[in-house]
Amino acid sequence: DALEQRVRAVVDAHRGDRGALLPILHGLQAEFGYVSHDMVPIVARELNLSRADVHGVVTFYHDFRPEPAGRTVVKICRAEACQSVGAEKLAEHAQQVFGVKLGQTTPDGSVTIEQVFCLGNCALGPAAQINGRMYGKLDEQRLDRLIRSAEG
Numbered sequence: 001d002a003l004e005q006r007v008r009a010v011v012d013a014h015r016g017d018r019g020a021l022l023p024i025l026h027g028l029q030a031e032f033g034y035v036s037h038d039m040v041p042i043v044a045r046e047l048n049l050s051r052a053d054v055h056g057v058v059t060f061y062h063d064f065r066p067e068p069a070g071r072t073v074v075k076i077c078r079a080e081a082c083q084s085v086g087a088e089k090l091a092e093h094a095q096q097v098f099g100v101k102l103g104q105t106t107p108d109g110s111v112t113i114e115q116v117f118c119l120g121n122c123a124l125g126p127a128a129q130i131n132g133r134m135y136g137k138l139d140e141q142r143l144d145r146l147i148r149s150a151e152g
């Protein structure tokens with residue numbers, strides 16, 4: 001089917017790479033925006049690996065998301081410097097407002113909330129990235145506003 005064909009094209013592009021599995025998974029993430037469960041058996045078969053092996057790698061690396069991201073992706077820093085100035089409260093607030101846990105997307109596909117560990121913006125914590133743009137010194141109200149304006 002169509003999924004299988006697209007997945008196999010990515011596999012073929014990386015087949016010769018050393019340790020082909022990771023480059024293939026990154027390739028899938030780039031092609032589809034996620035690495036879903038139904039891609040795992042296809043990759044396993046193509047590389048002669050077990051499904052469990054492939055699944056293990058997909059879930060070990062947090063780079064791979066299992067489903068399409070929301071239209072707005074919010075990455076909240078939970079590393080030490082940001083934690084010390086209120087990142088936990090911010091993360092909790094965001095989860096409450098959108099009714100999802102960190103790493104999840106709202107059912108309507110509008111917002112994904114994720115955690116990251118240091119965005120290199122430590123002096124201006126708590127920091128977050130919204131659709132790739134960096135923001136610092138956030139509080140709950142400002143985060144809400146930024147997410148709403150990112151949603152358009």
Ligand code: FES
Nearest residue numbers: 077082119121122
């Ligand atoms: Fe949050 Fe570095 S600890 S940006």
